Structure formats: C-alpha cells, structure tokens
Amino acid sequence: MTRKTKNDDFPHKADVVIVGGGINGCALAYQLAKRHVDVVLCEKKYLCYGATGRCGAGIRQQWSTRENTELAIRSVKMFEKLEKELKMDIGLRQGGYLIIIHDKKEMRQAEKNVAMQKSLGLNVSILDVDEIQDIVPILDTKGINAIGASFCPTDGHADPFKTTHAYAYAAAQHGAKLYKFTEILGIKKKNNLIDHVVTTRGNIKTNTVINAAGAWSKKIAEMVGVKLPNMPFRKEILVTERIKPLFKAMVISFKDGIYFSQQDEGQILGGIPIPEEKPGYITTPTFTFLHHMAKTLTHYAPSLRHVKVIRQWTGYYDVTPDARPILGETKGIKGFIQCNGFSGHGFMLSPMVTKILSDYIIDGKTPPILEKLNLSRFDDKKIKREISVVG
Amino acid sequence: MGDKVFICRCEDITLEEIEQAIDEGYTTIEELKCRLRLGMGPCQGRGCLLLAKRVLSKKTGKTYSEIKMPTTRPPLIPVSLGVLASDKKNKK
Ligand SMILES: Cc1cc2nc3c(=O)[nH]c(=O)nc-3n(C[C@H](O)[C@H](O)[C@H](O)COP(=O)(O)OP(=O)(O)OC[C@H]3O[C@@H](n4cnc5c(N)ncnc54)[C@H](O)[C@@H]3O)c2cc1C
Numbered sequence: 408m409t410r411k412t413k414n415d416d417f418p419h420k421a422d423v424v425i426v427g428g429g430i431n432g433c434a435l436a437y438q439l440a441k442r443h444v445d446v447v448l449c450e451k452k453y454l455c456y457g458a459t460g461r462c463g464a465g466i467r468q469q470w471s472t473r474e475n476t477e478l479a480i481r482s483v484k485m486f487e488k489l490e491k492e493l494k495m496d497i498g499l500r501q502g503g504y505l506i507i508i509h510d511k512k513e514m515r516q517a518e519k520n521v522a523m524q525k526s527l528g529l530n531v532s533i534l535d536v537d538e539i540q541d542i543v544p545i546l547d548t549k550g551i552n553a554i555g556a557s558f559c560p561t562d563g564h565a566d567p568f569k570t571t572h573a574y575a576y577a578a579a580q581h582g583a584k585l586y587k588f589t590e591i592l593g594i595k596k597k598n599n600l601i602d603h604v605v606t607t608r609g610n611i612k613t614n615t616v617i618n619a620a621g622a623w624s625k626k627i628a629e630m631v632g633v634k635l636p637n638m639p640f641r642k643e644i645l646v647t648e649r650i651k652p653l654f655k656a657m658v659i660s661f662k663d664g665i666y667f668s669q670q671d672e673g674q675i676l677g678g679i680p681i682p683e684e685k686p687g688y689i690t691t692p693t694f695t696f697l698h699h700m701a702k703t704l705t706h707y708a709p710s711l712r713h714v715k716v717i718r719q720w721t722g723y724y725d726v727t728p729d730a731r732p733i734l735g736e737t738k739g740i741k742g743f744i745q746c747n748g749f750s751g752h753g754f755m756l757s758p759m760v761t762k763i764l765s766d767y768i769i770d771g772k773t774p775p776i777l778e779k780l781n782l783s784r785f786d787d788k789k790i791k792r793e794i795s796v797v798g
Numbered sequence: 799m800g801d802k803v804f805i806c807r808c809e810d811i812t813l814e815e816i817e818q819a820i821d822e823g824y825t826t827i828e829e830l831k832c833r834l835r836l837g838m839g840p841c842q843g844r845g846c847l848l849l850a851k852r853v854l855s856k857k858t859g860k861t862y863s864e865i866k867m868p869t870t871r872p873p874l875i876p877v878s879l880g881v882l883a884s885d886k887k888n889k890k
Contacts, residue, residue, distance in 0.1 A: 453829045568832045701882035712880030717840050718871045
C-alpha cells in the first residue's frame with residue numbers, strides 16, 4: 408500500500424489518473440483496478456489527509472431527496488458486505504440514526520421523507536417519545552421538546568481510516584498504483600481531450616482524470632478551465648474521553664444542527680455548525696464551537712456534563728448549491744470525470760458512487776442517477792435542494 | 799506479564815504494531831495516527847509521540863528532526879463538557 412516513494416518506478420502513462428486519496432479516490436482505485444484498468448492515484452499528502460480522516464463517518468439512509476436516499480441505501484448494502492469483499496475490518500456498526508422531531512412542521516416533513524424512503528424499500532419508522540428514550544436513555548426528551556423521531560436501524564457508522572485503508576490495500580492488490588506525497592500540479596488537454604497530468608514527480612499521459620480532491624476539487628477543475636460551484640466550508644467536531652457504553656444510535660437534529668454518537672471504544676463524537684460560518688480555506692478550531700457544542704450536547708444529554716472533551720479539530724465540507732454530489736463526465740471535456748461536492752455525506756455514499764462511476768468509465772453505462780447528478784444540472788435554474796443536513 | 803513493549807498507553811499500541819505499520823508504508827506520525835490511533839487518547843500523545851518519532855527515525859533512516867510532529871489539537875488538557883458549556887465569566 409502507498410509504499411511507492413521512489414521516483415524510478417513512477418509511471419509515464421495510465422488509463423485513469425485519480426486525484427485525491429480520500430475514501431472516494433481509494434474506492435475508485437479499487438473498483439477500477441478490480442476490473443483490470445491501469446489506474447494511478449495521486450495524493451498530495453497522505454491517505455485520509457482530507458475530509459475522510461476528519462469526518463464523523465456516520466452512515467445515514469434517511470434523506471429528503473430520492474437521489475441521496477437511493478445512493479445511501481445501495482451504499483449500505485455494499486458496506487454490509489465490504490469486510491468480506493476487501494478481506495479487512497472496516498469497523499462497521501449499525502446502531503441506527505435517530506432524527507429528533509421538535510415540532511409539527513418537522514413532523515410533516517419527517518412523514519413525507521419516511522414515506523419516500525419506505526417507497527425505496529428502507530426499514531424506517533417514526534417513534535414516539537417513550538421509544539426514543541429506550542433507544543437513547545440519556546436523552547432529555549422534555550428539555551429538547553422532542554415530540555417524536557424517525558429511526559432507521561440499519562443506519563450506522565464505519566471507521567473512516569480502516570475503510571479507506573481496506574479499499575487502498577485491495578486496490579493495490581489488484582494492481583492500482585497509489586502515490587502519496589504526490590501533488591497534481593496541472594492537467595493538460597489537446598483538442599478538448601485530456602492529454603496528460605503534471606505532478607510533483609513527473610508527467611503521466613492519460614485520457615481520463617477523476618477529480619476526487621474533496622474541498623480542493625474546485626482548484627483541480629480550474630486547471631482545465633472548468634468552473635465548479637463547490638465551496639469549502641470549515642466544519643468543527645470534537646471527541647470526549649471514553650466512557651461506558653450508553654447508546655448505539657447516532658442522534659441528530661436538523662433544527663439544532665447537532666449530531667453525536669458513541670464510538671465502539673466509548674468516546675462521544677459529534678459536531679454542530681457555528682453561526683455565520685463563511686466559506687474559505689480556514690482550518691483553525693474555535694472556542695465558539697467548543698462552547699456551543701458543549702452547551703447543546705449537555706442540553707440534549709445533561710448527564711454528560713462531567714465527561715471530558717479531549718480533542719477538537721476541523722475539516723472541510725465541499726458544499727454544492729443543492730447539497731448533492733457532482734458525478735460524471737464534464738460537458739465539453741471528454742475524460743474529465745467529477746466525483747466531488749459531497750458536502751457532509753461523502754463517506755456514506757462512497758461505495759455506491761464509486762461503483763457507478765467505474766461502471767460508467769469501463770462500460771459507458773449511464774444510469775439515470777448519473778444524469779441527475781451531472782455538473783450540467785446547475786445550468787438549469789430550478790434545482791432540488793437536499794434539506795436533511797446537519798453539522 | 800508478557801514481553802510486549804507499549805508505546806502508546808492510552809490506546810494500547812505496542813512497538814511491534816508501530817514497526818509493522820511502518821513496514822506497511824505508514825511512514826509519518828500523522829499516518830501512524832490514522833492507522834493505529836497513536837496518540838489519540840486522553841494524553842493526546844504526550845507520552846508516545848516522541849517515542850514513536852524515535853522508532854520512525856530508526857526504521858526510515860530519517861533524522862529525528864526531519865520527522866514532523868502532528869498538529870496540536872485543543873483543548874490541551876481534557877476539560878469537562880459542563881465547564882465548556884458554562885456561560886459564567888470569571889470576574890477578577
Ligand atoms: C467534521 C466533518 C464531519 C463529517 N461527517 C460525515 C458523516 O458523518 N458521514 C459522511 O458520510 N460524511 C461526513 N463528512 C463528509 C465526508 O468526510 C466527505 O464527504 C468525504 O470524506 C469526502 O471524501 P473524498 O475522498 O471525496 O475527499 P477527501 O477525503 O477530502 O480527499 C480529497 C483528497 O484530495 C487530496 N488533494 C487535494 N488536492 C490535491 C492535488 N492537487 N493533488 C493530489 N491530491 C490532492 C487531499 O489532500 C485529500 O486527501 C464529514 C466531514 C467533516 C469535515
């Protein structure tokens with residue numbers, strides 16, 4: 408795995424070059440190499456340096472748009488089989504997502520979402536307050552005015568480091584070449600076709616480049632004059648010391664923007680947006696977040712007030728105007744494939760998204776979802792926004 | 799008592815596990831953190847990161863000062879959620 412550090416064996420050509428060694432880049436490398444595509448992945452730092460290594464790694468199928476719900480449902484089916492397929496532990500734990508409903512308006516939206524999710528075959532239901540209490544006993548349902556919650560027991564979490572490593576390792580086993588500390592500096596085209604990429608280790612001739620650079624995807628696209636509507640937003644997150652197991656579900660609230668869960672090892676992990684966050688490449692953690700998160704978390708679960716925070720950090724959401732990813736070929740530049748704009752949900756969608764994209768690259772298959780999530784949708788004024796977002 | 803040598807006592811990581819990860823290609827402290835959870839426990843790496851740096855230096859041939867330490871993350875010492883949530887300001 409990413410053992411390649413010497414320059415002498417650096418490839419001069421490849422069928423496909425992947426930019427970015429996060430979960431999406433590594434899963435793409437695996438999907439393509441498995442089907443005998445000659446693929447090279449370049450990561451400017453190390454695997455998981457980007458959002459993947461900083462994320463909550465929650466896996467949720469309860470969305471408001473069909474596209475996200477469908478991708479998430481199909482991804483969960485893949486997550487469930489991934490350890491077997493990749494022959495490695497990915498730390499999958501399915502304790503469900505509990506989405507708190509605070510008022511009638513939220514209840515109406517939840518009923519609408521649940522009906523759509525059920526029509527896609529998801530096991531999801533709306534719980535009353537007593538049922539919520541059974542699932543997460545430490546919740547102060549009165550204090551937070553919970554009138555119900557939607558719950559899907561197969562939602563959950565996987566370890567982002569383990570999952571990425573498992574994909575990267577399996578990719579390398581199938582012949583993919585993964586280079587860390589190798590930055591893509593430029594993408595050169597000839598007659599609207601990709602011709603080669605320029606890296607800190609030399610040029611690679613290729614006709615296909617996949618832009619899986621997360622929050623830096625916008626900059627990669629600029630290298631060939633493509634404008635992506637994506638914006639990087641700093642997102643903060645914290646983790647506490649380990650405590651005895653108290654609950655298994657991820658608790659989230661769209662109203663308060665909070666999400667938190669207890670990890671297998673016992674830590675409480677969670678985040679919340681801070682008011683008036685502006686886009687940009689800012690990485691410093693703030694006390695504003697620490698205070699706001701501590702206050703909201705102890706409001707949700709007062710008994711956690713004695714639990715100590717051991718670490719806070721930040722990462723970027725790569726946010727699109729409709730909070731849905733940008734996938735597939737770019738109009739006007741054949742061979743320039745987008746796999747970015749995942750906002751706050753690129754980990755959970757990665758298994759299916761990368762499978763669909765690799766099938767497209769190899770077989771030319773374009774399922775409807777790929778058409779719907781193409782960059783060209785932003786040419787149209789009317790876009791359907793995903794509203795079920797947190798963090 | 800076995801003869802295991804523990805480097806990271808918060809996360810129970812042994813010298814052998816670190817050496818193995820380095821052999822697998824995880825050749826920076828940041829990568830060892832990702833791979834093994836090295837230094838991610840309550841002491842935040844105070845006890846183990848310098849030791850791991852020595853192991854890395856020995857195995858990779860990089861000098862001790864060439865090996866970068868990871869970003870320090872707040873809070874520097876564990877602080878309870880209750881204290882962090884408090885709105886009261888200490889008036890001097
Ligand atoms: C705090 C936080 C919490 C989150 N919680 C969740 C969650 O619960 N569930 C979920 O599904 N998602 C969550 N997300 C979102 C998720 O982390 C991302 O959508 C996902 O990890 C994106 O993966 P990726 O591989 O596309 O990009 P990244 O992991 O960002 O990887 C992109 C990589 O590209 C590299 N790169 C950039 N420029 C270049 C270049 N020029 N040359 C070479 N390499 C380059 C970067 O170094 C980086 O490693 C969260 C994100 C954050 C920040």
